[in-house]
Amino acid sequence: MNEQISKGISGSAIAPDTAVADGTIVIPLRRPVVAHGEEIKELRLREPTADDIDRIGNPVLIGIYEDNPKVHFDNKVMTSMIANLASVPPSSVKKIHTKDWNNAAWALMGFFTPDM
Numbered sequence: 001m002n003e004q005i006s007k008g009i010s011g012s013a014i015a016p017d018t019a020v021a022d023g024t025i026v027i028p029l030r031r032p033v034v035a036h037g038e039e040i041k042e043l044r045l046r047e048p049t050a051d052d053i054d055r056i057g058n059p060v061l062i063g064i065y066e067d068n069p070k071v072h073f074d075n076k077v078m079t080s081m082i083a084n085l086a087s088v089p090p091s092s093v094k095k096i097h098t099k100d101w102n103n104a105a106w107a108l109m110g111f112f113t114p115d116m
Contacts, residue, residue: 023047027104030097035088043096043104045085048111056080059105060112071109078105 025045032039059078063070082104083090093101 025104025107027100027107029100033092033095035092040088040092043082043086043088043093043100045082045104045108046087048081048085048108052081052084053112056084058112060109062113071113073105073109078108081108 023046025047027043027045029041029043032041034040057074057077057080059074059081061072061074063072079090079093079101082101083093085108086093096104
């Protein structure tokens with residue numbers, strides 16, 4: 001899997017075929033979901049801003065005081081962030097396949113961690 005991940009837009013680790021020229025991250029969905037009364041087959045995530053973090057929270061937690069520092073997702077915050085960035089209701093994000101949710105979360109992770 002590491003070969004499939006590359007440094008993407010603004011340092012986000014995303015699969016090479018998920019980013020488009022305007023900075024949007026496209027997550028294809030395994031099964032369509034309904035958002036705003038329409039069936040969608042992909043999530044189009046815009047790049048987050050500091051305002052998004054201020055309003056929603058940082059969905060990525062880094063446990064630096066653990067024996068082995070780990071990155072954790074705050075699942076509820078990440079679901080809200082995905083919904084916000086894709087301009088779909090959180091209820092739609094909650095219906096996507098778990099692998100699609102994880103793909104979106106991992107694609108966004110780099111935006112919420114410091115440069116090292």
